[in-house]
Amino acid sequence: MIEAQKGTRDILPEEIGRWQFVEDRARESFERYGFGEIRTPIFESTELFARGIGEGSDIVSREMYTFVDRGGRSLTLRPENTAPVARAVLQHQMHRASGLQRLYYIGPMFRYERPQKGRMRQFHQIGVEVFGSEHPAVDAETLEMLMRFLHRLGLDDPELVLNSVGDSTCRPAYRAALLAYLEPRRDGLCEDCRRRMVDNPLRCFDCKVEADRATMAQAPAITDFLCDACREHFDRVLGLLRNYGVRHRVDPRLVRGLDYYRRTAFEVALQSLGAQNALLGGGRYDGLIRDLGGPDVPGFGFAVGEERLVMALPSARPVDGGGPDVFIAAVGEQGVERALLVARALRAAGRRVVFDPLPDKSLKAQLRRANDLQARFVLIFGESEVRERSVTLKTMSDGSQETIAEETVVARLGEMMGG
Ligand code: HAM
Numbered sequence: 001m002i003e004a005q006k007g008t009r010d011i012l013p014e015e016i017g018r019w020q021f022v023e024d025r026a027r028e029s030f031e032r033y034g035f036g037e038i039r040t041p042i043f044e045s046t047e048l049f050a051r052g053i054g055e056g057s058d059i060v061s062r063e064m065y066t067f068v069d070r071g072g073r074s075l076t077l078r079p080e081n082t083a084p085v086a087r088a089v090l091q092h093q094m095h096r097a098s099g100l101q102r103l104y105y106i107g108p109m110f111r112y113e114r115p116q117k118g119r120m121r122q123f124h125q126i127g128v129e130v131f132g133s134e135h136p137a138v139d140a141e142t143l144e145m146l147m148r149f150l151h152r153l154g155l156d157d158p159e160l161v162l163n164s165v166g167d168s169t170c171r172p173a174y175r176a177a178l179l180a181y182l183e184p185r186r187d188g189l190c191e192d193c194r195r196r197m198v199d200n201p202l203r204c205f206d207c208k209v210e211a212d213r214a215t216m217a218q219a220p221a222i223t224d225f226l227c228d229a230c231r232e233h234f235d236r237v238l239g240l241l242r243n244y245g246v247r248h249r250v251d252p253r254l255v256r257g258l259d260y261y262r263r264t265a266f267e268v269a270l271q272s273l274g275a276q277n278a279l280l281g282g283g284r285y286d287g288l289i290r291d292l293g294g295p296d297v298p299g300f301g302f303a304v305g306e307e308r309l310v311m312a313l314p315s316a317r318p319v320d321g322g323g324p325d326v327f328i329a330a331v332g333e334q335g336v337e338r339a340l341l342v343a344r345a346l347r348a349a350g351r352r353v354v355f356d357p358l359p360d361k362s363l364k365a366q367l368r369r370a371n372d373l374q375a376r377f378v379l380i381f382g383e384s385e386v387r388e389r390s391v392t393l394k395t396m397s398d399g400s401q402e403t404i405a406e407e408t409v410v411a412r413l414g415e416m417m418g419g
Pocket of ligand 1: 081278283
């Protein structure tokens with residue numbers, strides 16, 4: 001048997017309701033704030049990610065699905081969507097429009113990681129990106145939108161944790177201070193961290209090794225090194241969040257694994273998710289469009305892991321699609337023909353109708369199926385009904401039935417369902 005690849009999975013009809021629920025809420029929430037949807041290709045040139053996310057990042061150095069196509073191009077399945085969206089903004093000159101560009105996306109991303117609960121090789125993100133302003137109000141308003149979205153999903157008190165990771169003015173001095181702290185401790189660090197010291201020492205904060213975490217907890221914090229402009233930006237963001245009443249915590253050692261971040265960086269983790277507890281991450285990336293060959297266009301955004309979001313939904317949410325309004329059971333060929341026409345008329349009237357043309361199955365078996373599907377009503381075309389051009393209408397909640405003329409079915413169901 002051929003099975004789905006390791007780290008990928010099918011999302012089956014019985015779970016899709018939860019996915020549609022979060023996606024509907026996302027669209028609704030973001031559109032209220034003026035965001036429009038963008039859909040970018042699943043694969044892009046490898047160079048886009050190397051330049052955008054950074055050669056030394058874990059994603060680019062060892063997690064990308066990269067291949068050469070028949071034309072000899074190096075292509076990569078998108079591991080994230082900030083770089084592709086920035087590429088699209090630049091390509092379509094959307095940054096030239098007066099005012100901000102507010103975009104959101106929902107779709108699959110690909111990373112070659114060791115799969116475990118909540119960590120997939122094909123996973124989905126719901127994300128937003130705002131281009132065109134470095135004003136702290138963009139950070140604050142987008143974060144307020146994000147927290148409201150999570151609240152509307154009924155998540156249990158998600159905590160926003162944020163930091164400023166500085167910019168090209170203040171980061172070099174911080175980097176030097178961090179290296180000065182790490183050098184004498186190098187031998188005690190894991191192999192990955194020793195490599196990170198060369199590529200980007202800030203990434204040592206992401207290390208999961210217990211001993212390294214203890215070392216990093218004592219390391220100098222970027223917040224003590226921010227230049228005046230970054231300090232002021234961060235203070236404004238925090239002040240605006242306080243005005244909103246958005247609960248948050250500053251973690252001076254929070255850094256993110258992608259190179260494009262400047263100034264604000266943030267995450268929301270949920271303990272209920274277990275080991276892979278990062279629900280979402282994001283921040284400001286004012287240098288990204290320039291790194292891709294464009295002008296200076298500031299940007300800010302986040303991406304939520306949809307698998308993790310769906311997992312974290314309160315289980316009480318009745319978010320499956322529900323059963324059909326009507327299940328039609330028919331015996332014999334004539335029954336099938338009548339059923340098809342009645343099903344069409346009911347659907348035209350807006351009803352959700354399931355008809356399985358299995359006329360050799362007993363009525364009893366067909367009713368069992370209606371029950372499994374949780375249909376509200378069953379229409380029965382048995383032998384006598386076919387002969388008399390009538391139909392039996394059964395209400396599944398109380399088992400009551402009535403036999404009525406076929407041409408009155410649409411109206412009768414309308415009455416029973418309240419229009
Ligand atoms: P990221 O932190 O790499 O950021 O990913 C964001 C979220 O995607 C994570 O918090 C997690 O929920 C989910 N995620 C990442 N990898 C996996 C995986 N292998 N399996 C399941 N879920 C996963 C970004 O991707 C940035 N582009 C976010 C951003 C947007 N920054 C600014 N704008």
